[in-house]
Amino acid sequence: MIKPWILGLTGGIGSGKSAVAAHFSQLGVHLVDADHAARWVVEPGRPALAQIAEHFGDGVLQADGQLDRAALRQRIFENPEERRWLEGLLHPLIGQEISQYLAKAESPYAILVSPLLIESGQHRLTQRVLLIDAPETVQVQRTMQRDNVPEAQVQAILKVQASREERLKYAHDVLLNDRDLGWLHAEVERLHNFYLTLRGGQP
Structure with a gap:
């Protein structure tokens, strides 16, 4: 094939x-959405979420342990250094997720x-x-x-x-x-x- x-x-x-x-x-x-991959990598229990909480503090987590995107967005929009740190952590992980899902394509x-x-x-x-x-x-x-x-x-x-x-x-x-x-x-x-x-x- x-x-x-x-x-x-x-x-x-x-x-x-x-x-x-x-x-x-x-x-x-067959579609793979990078936004979905970006959500998957920060699900509770995934290593990226723990690193984000450690770096930014618990203020970026909701009470149920999910990532508080609005709080995180505010932090990184005000600070380009923090945005670069986050991108450095997430982009490689998102790339791996995307590659795995693209590999399943049959179209x-x-x-x-x-x-x-x-x-x-x-x-x-x-x-x-x-x-x-x-x-x-x-x-x-x-x-x-x-x-x-x-x-x-x-x-x-x-x-x-x-x-x-x-x-x-x-x-x-x-x-x-x-x-x-x-x-x-x-x-x-x-x-x-x-x-x-x-x-x-x-x-």
Whole structure:
């Protein structure tokens, strides 16, 4: 059996990655979500959670022993040094989780969905990169509506994520998601049919 090649799917917050990923999944493509892997590695009982609590103190844990993401996010957003420490701990562990799940793929190609595909170096696990792009004003509006958060918070997240220019440098394919869902699904199907013709992610 030919080993599936890996497509990296990325895009900034509010670009529509989830809608695109969901449609690829409906078409039978094996998906691995880096956000899910990031949650798994900090589950209670996993070594990463103990190291985080030791480093930041028990204030980043909830009463039931789960990670308090909001408290941790606040700590690292205010302090770039702490953010780098956390990324240094988690990125290799998340990479291992992702590789294990990608190895289970049985579709002709598999997709790694990751908002930080470029920033975390996860693009090195992939043979091709699909960027979901959207005008920044659209990203901000969508995220404010979806998460019910103020614009300043969305802007802060955008600042930490790679710029559009940076992502475009890595992208083999770009899907500009600024129309309706029907159009988006048609574009995903067009790309899917193209990807089925590829060997190892290259024409």
